[in-house]
Amino acid sequence: MLEITDLRVAYGGVEALHGISLKVEEGELVTILGANGAGKTTTLMAVSGLVRPRTGEIRFNGERLDSLPSHEVVARGVTQAPEGRRVFGPMTVEENLRLGAFTRKGPVPPRLLRRVFELFPRLEERRGQMAGTLSGGEQQMLAIGRALMAEPKLLLLDEPSLGLAPLLVRSIFETVKNINRSGVTVVLVEQNARAALKLAGRGYVLDVGRLVLEDLSVNLLNNPQVKDAYLGG
Amino acid sequence: MDFFIQQFCNGLTTGGIYALIALGYTMVYGVMKLINFAHGELFTLGAFLGYLLLVTLGLAGAVGPALGLALSIVTVSGLVAAAGHLLERVAYRPLRNSDRLAAVVSALGASIFLQNAIMIVWGSQYRAYSARLLPAVSLDVLGQPIPLIRILVFAAAAALMLLLWLFINRTRTGLAIRAAAIDQGAARLMGIDVSRVIAVVFVIGPALGGLAGLMAGLLYGQINFNMGQLYGLKAFTAAIIGGIGNIQGAMIGGLLLGLLESLGAAYVSVAWKDAITFVVLIMILVVRPTGLLPERVAEKL
Ligand SMILES: Nc1ncnc2c1ncn2[C@@H]1O[C@H](COP(=O)(O)OP(=O)(O)O)[C@@H](O)[C@H]1O
Numbered sequence: 001m002l003e004i005t006d007l008r009v010a011y012g013g014v015e016a017l018h019g020i021s022l023k024v025e026e027g028e029l030v031t032i033l034g035a036n037g038a039g040k041t042t043t044l045m046a047v048s049g050l051v052r053p054r055t056g057e058i059r060f061n062g063e064r065l066d067s068l069p070s071h072e073v074v075a076r077g078v079t080q081a082p083e084g085r086r087v088f089g090p091m092t093v094e095e096n097l098r099l100g101a102f103t104r105k106g107p108v109p110p111r112l113l114r115r116v117f118e119l120f121p122r123l124e125e126r127r128g129q130m131a132g133t134l135s136g137g138e139q140q141m142l143a144i145g146r147a148l149m150a151e152p153k154l155l156l157l158d159e160p161s162l163g164l165a166p167l168l169v170r171s172i173f174e175t176v177k178n179i180n181r182s183g184v185t186v187v188l189v190e191q192n193a194r195a196a197l198k199l200a201g202r203g204y205v206l207d208v209g210r211l212v213l214e215d216l217s218v219n220l221l222n223n224p225q226v227k228d229a230y231l232g233g
Numbered sequence: 234m235d236f237f238i239q240q241f242c243n244g245l246t247t248g249g250i251y252a253l254i255a256l257g258y259t260m261v262y263g264v265m266k267l268i269n270f271a272h273g274e275l276f277t278l279g280a281f282l283g284y285l286l287l288v289t290l291g292l293a294g295a296v297g298p299a300l301g302l303a304l305s306i307v308t309v310s311g312l313v314a315a316a317g318h319l320l321e322r323v324a325y326r327p328l329r330n331s332d333r334l335a336a337v338v339s340a341l342g343a344s345i346f347l348q349n350a351i352m353i354v355w356g357s358q359y360r361a362y363s364a365r366l367l368p369a370v371s372l373d374v375l376g377q378p379i380p381l382i383r384i385l386v387f388a389a390a391a392a393l394m395l396l397l398w399l400f401i402n403r404t405r406t407g408l409a410i411r412a413a414a415i416d417q418g419a420a421r422l423m424g425i426d427v428s429r430v431i432a433v434v435f436v437i438g439p440a441l442g443g444l445a446g447l448m449a450g451l452l453y454g455q456i457n458f459n460m461g462q463l464y465g466l467k468a469f470t471a472a473i474i475g476g477i478g479n480i481q482g483a484m485i486g487g488l489l490l491g492l493l494e495s496l497g498a499a500y501v502s503v504a505w506k507d508a509i510t511f512v513v514l515i516m517i518l519v520v521r522p523t524g525l526l527p528e529r530v531a532e533k534l
Pocket residue numbers: 011012016034035036037038039040041042043
């Protein structure tokens with residue numbers, strides 16, 4: 001479904017991704033792990049069309065994404081809940097969700113809102129509240145719910161656990177699992193390696209702009225190198 | 234009291250004009266984080282196009298004042314919107330990915346170019362809108378005779394602001410504009426075509442600014458190729474008062490500044506009329522650069 005080949009991205013003159021290749025099949029939940037600055041966010045932003053690759057290809061169901069403007073990428077069914085959530089603070093929860101369905105023509109079908117509210121009942125309670133006044137966990141729910149409003153085929157999640165209490169992380173990861181089970185392919189970027197590997201079928205490990213490992217999650221969990229560097233020994 | 238009512242009405246009318254211009258600054262700043270220095274010249278262009286239609290071509294005399302005014306409003310807003318669109322394509326879009334300074338220099342260059350172009354076409358002397366374009370009647374407001382033109386200008390400004398408010402808050406494109414102003418990257422992740430949003434903003438802002446130019450011509454009777462500098466600076470101050478980037482803030486800021494100026498000139502000193510604006514601008518930039526609206530109100534708007 002998603003195929004990245006030899007992707008290089010530079011900011012100014014400085015290269016952040018030195019040619020990475022990865023593949024995600026339809027229905028998979030794949031995680032990309034790596035320390036701060038490894039290039040995880042850059043990878044997702046390149047897929048979403050917010051940064052332009054220097055070289056390399058990004059294909060989605062065979063079609064090149066890397067030359068499409070970002071709104072065309074969303075229209076193809078690829079959405080993202082970005083790092084730091086980036087909800088529209090001075091807008092209500094419901095307006096944020098409606099923005100998630102922006103690429104749809106015509107009015108937003110109520111079933112889309114209903115589906116998000118079923119996944120995150122807290123959002124329904126807060127639907128008229130300004131997004132900026134939500135707690136961190138609620139904002140994360142909103143960011144994910146908003147990304148679901150376009151009915152994506154591929155959902156990109158950038159560090160959804162960032163800054164959240166462990167209990168909340170578990171609940172959000174549980175929801176991500178359910179979203180994946182409902183048929184949405186998921187790429188989950190995480191620094192929380194243990195939790196992410198328990199959730200995902202496969203994982204890639206990025207290190208300063210290069211892919212250093214790729215394997216099934218069970219193997220990565222037992223890989224001494226991974227244990228050392230990302231699972232705290 | 235009578236004197237106060239007169240000055241208050243003057244202030245509201247002038248303030249309405251400032252507000253219309255300020256909306257152009259604030260909308261562009263909202264989505265691009267750029268001060269469109271050429272915006273004052275679009276206002277001037279509107280004033281001169283109105284002059285061309287109403288005075289040079291004698292439109293009001295030919296088809297009657299009401300239809301003549303209506304045709305001028307449509308033509309001026311359409312042509313100035315087209316000029317704004319062209320400005321964005323030529324002066325700003327090619328620099329979208331360059332650093333901020335390049336865009337600022339380009340904005341200043343566009344301002345100088347437009348001002349000189351207007352001077353070449355219409356000359357550097359003052360031009361007069363004829364006083365007989367509209368019937369010279371006054372209406373009674375709280376026992377005070379207020380000239381019809383003042384009332385019309387204020388009503389038109391208020392109607393335009395209401396239309397804009399509805400557009401921004403009730404339409405899909407308005408939602409996209411608000412989202413792009415809050416977080417352009419996040420807006421793009423929602424599938425919003427930010428280039429289109431910028432193009433829309435560069436049509437609406439100039440249309441409103443151009444109409445403000447027409448109104449200023451009708452109201453004060455005299456126009457000049459560099460009138461956009463002073464009005465531009467005042468409208469910019471109005472945008473700052475309301476918090477730059479904040480649409481409702483620009484409306485409130487414009488009306489406040491108009492009132493302040495008019496009442497200040499009446500009760501303090503006429504000589505201070507223009508200075509008031511700059512004192513306000515400097516004080517706000519120093520003390521409260523986010524604008525005068527309370528934080529919580531600003532968040533909601
Ligand atoms: N907007 C940017 N401008 C310049 N450098 C950037 C920018 N975003 C990221 N980088 C650099 O690119 C590298 C990868 O960053 P990023 O993709 O954010 O990593 P991660 O998400 O894995 O923490 C880092 O060295 C970072 O400093």
